[in-house]
Amino acid sequence: MSSAPTPPDRYALVGHPVSHSWSPFIHGMFARATLQHMQYRLIDVASDRFRTEAVQFFVDGGKGLNVTIPHKQTAAEFVNELTPRAEEADAVNTISRLPSGELVGDNTDGVGLVIDLEDNLKIALEGRRVLILGAGGATRGVVGPLLARRPALLAIANRTRARAEQIAARFAGRGAIIASGFESIDEGAFDLVINATAAGLEGTVPPIAPTTIGANTVCYDMAYAPGDTPFTHWAKAQGAQATYKGWGMLVEQAAEAFLVWRGIRPQTRQVLELLTRKGPAAVRIIPPGGSGP
Ligand code: ATR
Numbered sequence: 001m002s003s004a005p006t007p008p009d010r011y012a013l014v015g016h017p018v019s020h021s022w023s024p025f026i027h028g029m030f031a032r033a034t035l036q037h038m039q040y041r042l043i044d045v046a047s048d049r050f051r052t053e054a055v056q057f058f059v060d061g062g063k064g065l066n067v068t069i070p071h072k073q074t075a076a077e078f079v080n081e082l083t084p085r086a087e088e089a090d091a092v093n094t095i096s097r098l099p100s101g102e103l104v105g106d107n108t109d110g111v112g113l114v115i116d117l118e119d120n121l122k123i124a125l126e127g128r129r130v131l132i133l134g135a136g137g138a139t140r141g142v143v144g145p146l147l148a149r150r151p152a153l154l155a156i157a158n159r160t161r162a163r164a165e166q167i168a169a170r171f172a173g174r175g176a177i178i179a180s181g182f183e184s185i186d187e188g189a190f191d192l193v194i195n196a197t198a199a200g201l202e203g204t205v206p207p208i209a210p211t212t213i214g215a216n217t218v219c220y221d222m223a224y225a226p227g228d229t230p231f232t233h234w235a236k237a238q239g240a241q242a243t244y245k246g247w248g249m250l251v252e253q254a255a256e257a258f259l260v261w262r263g264i265r266p267q268t269r270q271v272l273e274l275l276t277r278k279g280p281a282a283v284r285i286i287p288p289g290g291s292g293p
Contacts, residue, residue, distance in 0.1 A: 015068035030266035079105035094257040110145030112253025125149035134197035135163035147175040189214025195231040205234040213238035222246040
């Protein structure tokens with residue numbers, strides 16, 4: 001008598017909205033390439049039901065969750081344990097269930113961004129002047145890993161200045177970090193400007209002075225879209241040396257989550273190529289947030 005086939009290990013992305021997420025495609029490609037018996041689906045959950053749905057997923061035998069907007073900070077409170085990088089960010093994008101049943105929260109957004117910048121795009125960070133626009137969950141996840149690369153300066157500018165100041169205070173002592181509002185950045189041209197705001201969703205660009213962009217400035221939008229995002233469009237008009245969108249961060253944070261869950265880091269190049277070729281079929285701007293949408 002032949003035994004029933006083993007069911008696949010179950011993973012999912014929980015967030016709202018998630019219907020347009022590329023994560024099932026990315027993890028499906030990784031699973032095929034590394035011969036992992038697993039499935040990855042989307043769970044669309046509004047804020048008030050996150051805990052209930054996440055508990056149910058794990059009670060039903062789920063192995064791991066990715067978490068995206070708007071649940072990353074709630075997820076950090078929900079898990080039993082945080083990895084050091086998730087604790088530092090106070091935000092979780094990857095949850096694993098240990099054999100004991102304990103849930104561990106991790107954050108792979110920062111390492112995903114740094115790998116995309118340094119390995120894929122060959123953008124050096126050490127000794128460079130870096131500006132991040134935005135002070136939400138996306139920024140919290142990447143500040144620690146960026147500071148670990150020892151930039152000469154990491155400036156955080158945000159519409160609500162107090163949120164930028166909170167992050168700078170949290171990471172004070174870890175490197176040269178300053179905070180400001182958009183209009184008050186007065187530091188001349190930066191080497192790298194990263195947009196981590198959701199302004200592009202409204203078709204706008206944070207109102208920073210054009211003098212922050214020089215002929216040698218590289219601009220990176222954590223959001224991604226088929227063509228230019230409002231930020232990459234604006235940056236080109238200011239004469240930026242190069243502009244990039246967040247496809248690579250999306251794929252690299254996913255590869256890092258896959259490593260956390262399966263113990264194997266899949267190759268990312270082929271998936272990234274497929275995704276950026278497929279990307280033009282999408283019609284909307286996707287917000288920052290790494291694991292998500
Ligand atoms: P995420 O997890 O994607 O960072 P978030 O925590 O809601 O999401 O943060 C969104 C970021 O985009 C914040 O920095 C927000 O600025 P505020 O802190 O002032 O709210 C920023 N943002 C959203 N809409 C914006 C807009 N139209 N112009 C500029 N910044 C905007």
